[in-house]
Amino acid sequence: MKAQGRYMPVLVWxxxxxxxxxxxxxxxxxxxxxxxAQSKLPYFHKVLAAFGTYGGVLxxxxxxxxxxxxxxxxxxxxxxxxxxxxxxxxxxMERLAFPYAVASQMIPILGLAPIVFGIVRNEExxxxxxxxxxxxxxxxxxxxxxxxSVPPAALELMRACAAGPWSVYWKLRFPASLPGLFSGLxxxxxxxxxxxxxxxxxxxxxxxxxxxxxxxxxxxxxxxxFWSTVIAGALLGIASYAIVSGLxxxxxxxxxxxxNKGGGR
Amino acid sequence: MEAAxxxxxxxxxxxxxxxxxxxxxxxxxxxxxxxxIAKGEFVSLLGPSGxxxxxxxxxxxxxxxPTGGDLKVAGGSAREARLAQKYGIVxxxxxxxxxxxxxxxxxxxxxxxxxxxxxxxxxxMELLELVGLAKFANHYPWQLSGGMQQRVxxxxxxxxxxxxxxxxxxxxxxxxxxxxxLNEELxxxxxxxxxxxxxxTHSIPEAIFLSDRVFVLSPxxxxxxxxxxxxxPRPRTKEMRNSEEFFRLIARIRDSFxxxx
Amino acid sequence: xxxxxxxxxxxxxxxxxxxAAKRTAPPRRRARxxxxxxxxxxxxxxxxxxxxxxxxxxxxxxxxxxxxxxLPSAIVRAMRDNFDILLAYAGYTLTEAVLxxxxxxxxxxxxxxxxxxxxxxxxxxxxIAASLNAVPIVALAPIMNLWFGSGMGSRIAIVAITxxxxxxxxxxxxxxxxxxxALDLMRSYAAGKRQVFRHVRVAGSLPYVFTALKINTTAxxxxxxxxxxxxxxxxxxxxxxxxxxxxxxxxxxxxxxxAAIAGVLFYLIVERLEKVFIRWHPSQRT
Numbered sequence: 001m002k003a004q005g006r007y008m009p010v011l012v013w014x015x016x017x018x019x020x021x022x023x024x025x026x027x028x029x030x031x032x033x034x035x036x037a038q039s040k041l042p043y044f045h046k047v048l049a050a051f052g053t054y055g056g057v058l059x060x061x062x063x064x065x066x067x068x069x070x071x072x073x074x075x076x077x078x079x080x081x082x083x084x085x086x087x088x089x090x091x092x093m094e095r096l097a098f099p100y101a102v103a104s105q106m107i108p109i110l111g112l113a114p115i116v117f118g119i120v121r122n123e124e125x126x127x128x129x130x131x132x133x134x135x136x137x138x139x140x141x142x143x144x145x146x147x148x149s150v151p152p153a154a155l156e157l158m159r160a161c162a163a164g165p166w167s168v169y170w171k172l173r174f175p176a177s178l179p180g181l182f183s184g185l186x187x188x189x190x191x192x193x194x195x196x197x198x199x200x201x202x203x204x205x206x207x208x209x210x211x212x213x214x215x216x217x218x219x220x221x222x223x224x225x226f227w228s229t230v231i232a233g234a235l236l237g238i239a240s241y242a243i244v245s246g247l248x249x250x251x252x253x254x255x256x257x258x259x260n261k262g263g264g265r
Numbered sequence: 266m267e268a269a270x271x272x273x274x275x276x277x278x279x280x281x282x283x284x285x286x287x288x289x290x291x292x293x294x295x296x297x298x299x300x301x302i303a304k305g306e307f308v309s310l311l312g313p314s315g316x317x318x319x320x321x322x323x324x325x326x327x328x329x330x331p332t333g334g335d336l337k338v339a340g341g342s343a344r345e346a347r348l349a350q351k352y353g354i355v356x357x358x359x360x361x362x363x364x365x366x367x368x369x370x371x372x373x374x375x376x377x378x379x380x381x382x383x384x385x386x387x388x389x390m391e392l393l394e395l396v397g398l399a400k401f402a403n404h405y406p407w408q409l410s411g412g413m414q415q416r417v418x419x420x421x422x423x424x425x426x427x428x429x430x431x432x433x434x435x436x437x438x439x440x441x442x443x444x445x446x447l448n449e450e451l452x453x454x455x456x457x458x459x460x461x462x463x464x465x466t467h468s469i470p471e472a473i474f475l476s477d478r479v480f481v482l483s484p485x486x487x488x489x490x491x492x493x494x495x496x497x498p499r500p501r502t503k504e505m506r507n508s509e510e511f512f513r514l515i516a517r518i519r520d521s522f523x524x525x526x
Numbered sequence: 527x528x529x530x531x532x533x534x535x536x537x538x539x540x541x542x543x544x545x546a547a548k549r550t551a552p553p554r555r556r557a558r559x560x561x562x563x564x565x566x567x568x569x570x571x572x573x574x575x576x577x578x579x580x581x582x583x584x585x586x587x588x589x590x591x592x593x594x595x596x597l598p599s600a601i602v603r604a605m606r607d608n609f610d611i612l613l614a615y616a617g618y619t620l621t622e623a624v625l626x627x628x629x630x631x632x633x634x635x636x637x638x639x640x641x642x643x644x645x646x647x648x649x650x651x652x653x654i655a656a657s658l659n660a661v662p663i664v665a666l667a668p669i670m671n672l673w674f675g676s677g678m679g680s681r682i683a684i685v686a687i688t689x690x691x692x693x694x695x696x697x698x699x700x701x702x703x704x705x706x707x708a709l710d711l712m713r714s715y716a717a718g719k720r721q722v723f724r725h726v727r728v729a730g731s732l733p734y735v736f737t738a739l740k741i742n743t744t745a746x747x748x749x750x751x752x753x754x755x756x757x758x759x760x761x762x763x764x765x766x767x768x769x770x771x772x773x774x775x776x777x778x779x780x781x782x783x784x785a786a787i788a789g790v791l792f793y794l795i796v797e798r799l800e801k802v803f804i805r806w807h808p809s810q811r812t
Contacts, residue, residue: 009646009647009649009650010650010653012647012650013647013650013651013653013654017654036672039672040672040673092567095567095568096567096568096571097568098568099568100568100572105744106744106786106789106790106793107782107785107786107789108744108747108748108751108752108782108785108786108789109748110663110748110751110752111748111751111752111762111763111766111781111782111785112782114755114766114767114770114778115766115770115775115778115779115782117770118594118770118773118775118778119590119594119595121594190659190662193662194662194663194664197662197664198664198752198755201664201755201756202767202770202771203771209664212664212665212668216668226668230665230668230669231665233661233662233664233665234661234662234665236662237661237662237665238657238661323710326710326714327713327714328710328713328714347713347714347716348716349716350715350716352714353714354710354711354714356707356710356711358705358707360705360707360708360711362708362725362726362729362730363806363807363808364729364730364732364804364806373715373725374715376725377715377716377717377721377725378715405806407806407808425715
């Protein structure tokens with residue numbers, strides 16, 4: 001009953017924006033006679049058309065970017081989770097790695113994309129590597145926070161049942177860390193995709209970023225195709241976030257945000 | 266029996282009912298509650314959890330609307346009383362704003378009313394004197410103990426000189442010793458202010474020590490099961506807690522509870 | 527005189543026998559050792575890492591040449607030789623980041639206000655802000671270039687858009703995480719909606735606002751630099767991508783080092799502001 005009401009505002013906003021888009025587009029082209037009007041804000045329906053015709057190519061290239069980013073993402077996530085477990089188990093490890101984890105957040109991570117490509121001239125390896133690097137530290141930090149968020153009272157209860165350290169991890173710390181882990185994953189996922197695309201801008205031969213650049217440089221005649229690559233890139237980012245969110249619902253459904261809101265006082 | 270001579274009804278409830286939906290079951294928080302509270306009286310709403318006492322207080326404060334029945338406050342509706350700022354409320358937690366010092370926490374209601382600054386500050390200092398915390402005017406709330414924070418909350422509730430003071434288990438977060446001490450302080454403050462007080466509690470001794478009358482509520486469904494007069498003389502002293510009369514009253518109230526907890 | 531490394535048990539006994547005797551040495555020493563470990567260990571590891579790098583251990587392990595992965599000494603040299611241009615470009619990029627973040631944070635705050643004041647329709651704005659966040663910068667950058675030209679304007683726009691979402695989401699959370707009892711109190715004072723906002727929601731949201739600002743400092747540096755990758759003739763991002771393209775790797779690395787330093791400075795300034803504005807918050811109390 002309430003679900004309909006929840007999606008209504010979204011639909012209305014979405015439609016309103018699209019209408020605004022078309023209106024502004026028309027205004028720029030027909031009324032204000034702005035130079036390169038269609039490059040700046042092309043008609044949405046024309047972009048959609050180009051998206052349709054161009055679809056096969058876009059899908060193929062997006063797939064390449066996506067798979068590289070995904071494998072890097074999984075690699076980085078696994079390594080990050082491992083580091084988080086190590087840091088929570090050993091105070092030395094935490095003291096050693098934590099400052100670097102925080103410091104790495106200060107470095108413009110995406111800025112490393114060209115550098116990674118410079119080192120590893122192989123474009124596939126570079127995509128994977130940068131996605132892994134981007135994912136590694138946020139996952140480690142967030143999962144560590146989750147592992148440490150266990151209330152001391154819960155730990156004491158476990159001790160009272162004479163639970164061994166492995167059980168404590170598996171039955172208590174690990175499930176409790178899942179929300180934190182997914183926080184980190186959700187932050188990293190779109191960034192990993194972005195990193196992979198950036199690598200391609202430095203001179204790759206396949207991938208969505210390459211297509212985007214190519215169409216950009218061909219100028220006004222390719223404007224609809226360019227915009228459809230932009231949409232494809234945006235969809236990739238949104239999709240990666242959505243996939244991780246979906247996984248989160250399956251893996252950690254008990255979280256307050258997923259519960260039904262209700263019950264008045 | 267009520268002292269009929271100067272009995273001016275301040276709060277009147279007529280067959281008030283409160284029901285709501287919760288997870289596809291209809292819960293009756295209050296069933297057919299009728300009572301009258303006189304102006305200047307100190308009454309307690311006493312009962313275990315689930316008896317609806319907090320709901321009853323919130324209805325009186327116009328923070329919740331009953332699903333049935335009638336409610337009159339100071340001659341008008343509860344809403345009118347709230348909009349005329351006739352209420353002072355103290356909750357279980359002090360709910361003080363961390364970003365304001367003690368004094369400006371107290372002046373907040375006055376700011377909202379548009380009282381000029383000089384007058385606000387004067388009133389705040391008067392109230393702080395009344396609750397014995399004048400020295401802490403420029404402290405931040407977190408620098409005070411729980412009991413002190415509640416006293417600030419009481420001072421704030423009295424800022425607008427409300428006709429009716431509503432208190433929802435204000436001392437239940439404190440230990441027994443602090444609680445007894447604050448009971449005595451509350452009575453001393455009340456003797457100077459002399460407004461109507463409705464005090465929610467689950468502690469029988471507290472209810473008896475503080476009130477003129479105790480409304481005993483029983484749960485499932487929440488209903489008024491007894492009204493007990495407290496004939497102890499005022500001012501109340503802590504020696505009264507040990508008197509035979511006091512223990513008799515405790516026993517009487519305990520017996521008047523109906524139904525399981 | 528007994529040795530300073532006295533066991534705690536012995537010390538307790540001594541204290542009991544001589545109640546006036548103070549236990550000074552052991553706790554102090556333990557605390558100092560702890561602090562040394564906290565800084566010394568990562569510092570030592572870092573120094574070791576750089577030493578191994580300089581000695582080409584990683585090169586041998588990963589089969590790399592010096593021109594692919596420049597030695598720390600080469601990077602330092604490049605930084606020294608090109609310092610003035612690095613500094614100038616750092617200022618340029620930092621300006622883009624700061625201005626963009628200011629605009630984006632302001633916009634995000636307004637969106638959060640609207641979403642809180644009119645929950646049903648305003649939350650659409652939040653959703654849009656969140657989706658904009660999911661759009662990769664690589665999609666935004668070329669479009670902003672088209673709209674705002676190849677000057678600072680396009681990078682400021684990129685940064686504004688990328689920082690808006692974090693601020694909107696965080697500020698919204700802060701404005702809505704109000705104690706329900708505080709809202710009840712406001713109701714009992716017959717306070718109007720605007721007063722509730724002013725006195726309760728906005729002040730209460732400040733800690734969250736600062737969290738978002740801190741997150742946004744790095745995001746804005748990234749946005750500015752990546753924006754410069756696309757089209758720019760100045761700035762650290764431009765210099766970085768250019769250096770890589772002409773295979774001047776040490777200079778490219780210097781850009782990243784410079785950017786990291788600038789980013790850290792930016793973050794520290796925001797942290798200092800946080801201390802001033804939310805002195806009262808639990809996280810800031812001693």
